Amino acid sequence: MNWYENNNMHTNQKIINVTKTYLPDKEKYKQYIDEIYANNWVTNNGPLVQRLEKRLADYLGVKNIVLVANGTVALEIAYRTLGLKDFVITTPFSFVATTSSLVTNGLLPIFADINPHTFNIDPSKIEDSITKNTSAILGVHVFGNPCEVEKIEQIAKQNNLKVVYDAAHAFDVQYKEQSVLNYGNISTLSFHATKLFHTIEGGALIINDDDLVQKARYLINFGIENSESIPELGTNAKMNEFEAAMGLCVLDDMEQIQQKRKTILETYQTELRGLIQFQEQNDNAAQNYSYFPIVFKSEEQLKKVQKALNEQQIFPRRYFYPSLDTLSYIEPKQYCPSSRNIASRILCLPMYADLEENDLKLIIKIMKENI
Numbered sequence: 450m451n452w453y454e455n456n457n458m459h460t461n462q463k464i465i466n467v468t469k470t471y472l473p474d475k476e477k478y479k480q481y482i483d484e485i486y487a488n489n490w491v492t493n494n495g496p497l498v499q500r501l502e503k504r505l506a507d508y509l510g511v512k513n514i515v516l517v518a519n520g521t522v523a524l525e526i527a528y529r530t531l532g533l534k535d536f537v538i539t540t541p542f543s544f545v546a547t548t549s550s551l552v553t554n555g556l557l558p559i560f561a562d563i564n565p566h567t568f569n570i571d572p573s574k575i576e577d578s579i580t581k582n583t584s585a586i587l588g589v590h591v592f593g594n595p596c597e598v599e600k601i602e603q604i605a606k607q608n609n610l611k612v613v614y615d616a617a618h619a620f621d622v623q624y625k626e627q628s629v630l631n632y633g634n635i636s637t638l639s640f641h642a643t644k645l646f647h648t649i650e651g652g653a654l655i656i657n658d659d660d661l662v663q664k665a666r667y668l669i670n671f672g673i674e675n676s677e678s679i680p681e682l683g684t685n686a687k688m689n690e691f692e693a694a695m696g697l698c699v700l701d702d703m704e705q706i707q708q709k710r711k712t713i714l715e716t717y718q719t720e721l722r723g724l725i726q727f728q729e730q731n732d733n734a735a736q737n738y739s740y741f742p743i744v745f746k747s748e749e750q751l752k753k754v755q756k757a758l759n760e761q762q763i764f765p766r767r768y769f770y771p772s773l774d775t776l777s778y779i780e781p782k783q784y785c786p787s788s789r790n791i792a793s794r795i796l797c798l799p800m801y802a803d804l805e806e807n808d809l810k811l812i813i814k815i816m817k818e819n820i
């Protein structure tokens with residue numbers, strides 16, 4: 450069964466997917482819609498987008514935030530803001546957009562293999578991959594687990610490279626008492642409906658170099674500065690007011706969302722510890738409870754458990770699979786054994802604020818019976 454069928458079956462049986470969109474109080478959302486109607490301002494850096502930018506900067510503890518239409522375009526704008534060219538060293542273990550956004554912008558992904566315990570890019574492999582054509586390092590804080598940011602910073606300085614973090618999973622992740630988003634030249638976020646914090650579709654750039662903020666703002670708006678000046682080659686990457694309204698509502702509920710997710714994650718951990726491999730967490734970071742990945746002994750074992758869960762209408766995700774060094778459109782061919790190995794054995798279990806206790810118990814029971 451594919452994703453569409455899975456979500457559109459006409460059946461009375463409840464389906465438990467890997468995640469479920471958090472919908473805030475409808476009346477509160479309606480109040481914002483009334484405001485949008487009263488303003489008659491629906492897009493183009495409207496008042497709600499501006500309000501959400503300010504609130505998110507405060508909430509996350511970052512200096513400069515630019516809201517955009519989605520997390521993929523946030524990556525593309527980051528590359529163009531920093532003027533990346535030629536080769537970019539990145540991880541093969543991520544969502545496909547991390548790599549495809551490089552390719553669609555004329556950049557060649559050079560894969561540095563991952564640490565099989567943290568699932569993040571291995572800094573020693575980055576060093577091995579640098580050539581005179583390398584312009585940047587693109588790391589991903591996989592499942593919200595921070596990369597080895599100091600080591601990456603040091604390698605980048607020594608080799609005069611830019612650093613971008615795809616922080617799509619790292620909303621509100623603290624590293625050494627501050628936001629992990631403050632590392633690198635630019636970090637990007639995804640606010641897709643499946644994410645911990647969302648704006649239906651949406652994303653953001655966290656820009657640590659103050660002098661690049663204006664350029665990014667031009668780039669998301671066709672390169673336009675004002676009615677007489679178009680200094681950059683831009684695109685249309687704007688967030689609209691209805692999306693910002695959703696973000697303002699969801700942001701109010703973050704504490705309660707995180708608390709519920711924390712309880713679910715801790716239950717999974719307590720019940721499954723010793724039976725299955727977990728992601729090794731960065732000691733200096735506080736988790737954001739966005740995902741619960743587990744690694745099986747073998748792909749066969751994964752498939753057995755997946756089948757047993759699917760039979761009860763429970764649909765975990767093989768996230769991330771396949772490893773991105775296997776993508777057919779990447780030339781020259783590359784080979785990252787650790788990433789391929791983890792990708793073949795990893796599954797993300799259902800994880801969302803209103804996952805019911807009985808469903809959680811059922812998932813754990815099926816897991817224990819089949820591993």
Ligand SMILES: Cc1ncc(COP(=O)(O)O)c(C=O)c1O
Nearest residue numbers: 519520521544546617639640641
């Ligand atoms: C690691 C990562 N990068 C980029 C994206 C793309 O974000 P979006 O779906 O908002 O375009 C996603 C998720 O969807 C992701 O998980």
